[in-house]
Amino acid sequence: MADKTITDLTASGPLDGLEIFHIVQSGNSRKTTLLEVLKAAAAGSATAPSISFAGDPVTGFYNPAANKIGFVTGSVQRLLLSNTAFQIDVPITGTAITQTATDTTAGRLLKVGDFGLGGTASPDLTNLNDFTTPTGVYRVNGTTVAGTTPPTTTVSDAVLVLRPSLNHQTQLYFNPNNNNGLTYIRKSNGAVSWGPWRLIYESKSLLGTVSQFGGLPTGAVIESGSNANGRYTKFASGLMECRQTMNAASGAAVTWTFPSAFIEGPVVTGNAIAVVLSALCLDAAPTTTAVTFSARDKTDARRADVVHLHAVGRWSTMV
Numbered sequence: 001m002a003d004k005t006i007t008d009l010t011a012s013g014p015l016d017g018l019e020i021f022h023i024v025q026s027g028n029s030r031k032t033t034l035l036e037v038l039k040a041a042a043a044g045s046a047t048a049p050s051i052s053f054a055g056d057p058v059t060g061f062y063n064p065a066a067n068k069i070g071f072v073t074g075s076v077q078r079l080l081l082s083n084t085a086f087q088i089d090v091p092i093t094g095t096a097i098t099q100t101a102t103d104t105t106a107g108r109l110l111k112v113g114d115f116g117l118g119g120t121a122s123p124d125l126t127n128l129n130d131f132t133t134p135t136g137v138y139r140v141n142g143t144t145v146a147g148t149t150p151p152t153t154t155v156s157d158a159v160l161v162l163r164p165s166l167n168h169q170t171q172l173y174f175n176p177n178n179n180n181g182l183t184y185i186r187k188s189n190g191a192v193s194w195g196p197w198r199l200i201y202e203s204k205s206l207l208g209t210v211s212q213f214g215g216l217p218t219g220a221v222i223e224s225g226s227n228a229n230g231r232y233t234k235f236a237s238g239l240m241e242c243r244q245t246m247n248a249a250s251g252a253a254v255t256w257t258f259p260s261a262f263i264e265g266p267v268v269t270g271n272a273i274a275v276v277l278s279a280l281c282l283d284a285a286p287t288t289t290a291v292t293f294s295a296r297d298k299t300d301a302r303r304a305d306v307v308h309l310h311a312v313g314r315w316s317t318m319v
Contacts, residue, residue, distance in 0.1 A: 020032070020033060043062060044060075044061075044062030044063065045062055046062065046070060046072050046076060046077045048062075049061055049062040049070075049072045050062050050063065058072070058073075058074055058075040059073045060072055064080070067082055068080060068081065069081045069082075077089065092109060095108070096108060096109060097109045097110075097111055098111055098114050101114050101115065101116075102114070102115060102123050102134060104134050114136075115134065115136030115137065116136045117136070117137065121139065122136075122137045122138050122139040122158065123139065124139050124141075125138035125139065125140050125145065125161075126146060127145065127146040127147050128145055128148060128159070128171070129146065129194060131191040133161050133169065134163065135161055135163045136161055137161075138158065138159045138160075138161065139156070139157075139158060140157045140173075141155050141157070142154050142175065148194060149197075150173050150175070150182070150184040150197040150199075151197070151213060151218050152175055152182050153173075153175055154176065154177055154181070157173065157174060157175050159171055159172065159173050159174070167188075167191040168187070168190065169187070169188040170185070170186075170188075171186050171187075172184070172185050182199060182205060183199070183200040183202070184197040184198060184199055184200065185200055186198065201221055205219075205220050205221070206220060206221050206222065207221070207222055207223070207224070208220030208223060210222070210223040210235065210236050210315070212238070212318060215317070216318070217236040217237075217318065219236070221235070221236045222234070222235055225259070225260065227259050229256070229258060229259040230243055230244030230256075230258070230259040230309070231244070231259060232259045232260040238317060238318040239312070239313075239314060239315075240260065240262060240266075240315040241311070242258045242266070242309075242310070242312075243308075243309065243310055244259070244308075245306060245307070245309070246307055247305075247306055247307070248293065248295035248302065248303060248305050248307050250301075250302045250304045252302075253293060253294050254292065254293060254294070255290050255291070255292045256290060256292075257289060257290045258289055258290060260315065261288050262288045262289075262311075262313040262314060262315060263288060263315060263316060263317060264288060264314060265285055265286045265287055265288060266286055266311040266312055266313025266314075267286075267311065267312050267313065268282060268291050268309065268310070268311045269309075269310050270293070270308050270309040270310055271308055272303070272305040273305055273306040273307070274303065274305045277297055277298045278305045279295070279296055280293055280294075280307055281294050281296050286311065291309075291311070293307065
């Protein structure tokens with residue numbers, strides 16, 4: 001066969017790694033295959049990867065240790081693959097990560113801040129009554145959000161959405177209100193309707209002003225107060241107690257105006273302070289605002305004794 005130059009040779013088809021090459025090793029000619037050449041590659045390093053590119057010698061692959069492959073760009077290891085882990089040292093982009101703060105596509109990685117987790121701000125929730133809202137922490141403008149809101153809201157509230165199953169949702173609504181806000185909870189009835197918002201009581205809402213809306217408590221658990229007519233204690237259940245110490249009169253009945261009004265005549269009891277028989281007597285049935293009383297002895301004569309008074313009734317009718 002006549003000698004031929006490389007340009008005279010027939011072009012090769014796809015390589016399978018078994019092609020035979022002529023090489024000169026230590027001054028001696030020998031033959032080898034592409035696979036053997038690749039197997040003989042040095043381990044290399046991040047700054048000098050053993051497999052690189054002609055125009056970019058600091059980008060390629062190297063073998064930092066047994067059973068490990070390092071992926072290098074710009075002389076810096078970016079990925080490390082081993083038998084047990086795949087270490088990634090660059091931010092992940094593209095469709096492998098969530099595309100929005102509420103992206104629920106299966107298999108995608110979460111970013112910091114998705115669903116209100118780990119970030120400095122939460123995604124906006126525009127409809128509280130949406131049965132499809134995924135689990136997460138959301139920012140809510142309580143004055144403009146669609147759906148049913150709790151009794152007290154602000155323009156910068158937060159909602160925690162929990163979904164124990166597909167068609168059930170629990171919402172916790174946080175109203176910061178300058179660190180004196182309220183917290184509410186409600187649950188969905190499947191994907192059909194919502195239960196009412198219910199106030200969660202804690203240390204700041206235990207004592208304060210009691211109130212009610214539609215027969216349900218909306219304020220504090222206990223309210224206490226006093227004025228010239230005595231002391232009163234209101235409870236979230238609608239119960240109220242009033243107390244006062246007054247002087248009875250020997251000449252006529254005395255009127256006690258309650259420190260806070262009842263919604264119906266209360267039960268009034270008390271005792272007179274005396275060394276002889278002296279009993280509290282009501283001269284008329286109590287009204288919602290006052291009662292007249294006397295202290296009388298065994299002959300039914302009025303006495304000017306000190307009397308401790310106690311009235312129990314209701315400030316509101318609850319369901």
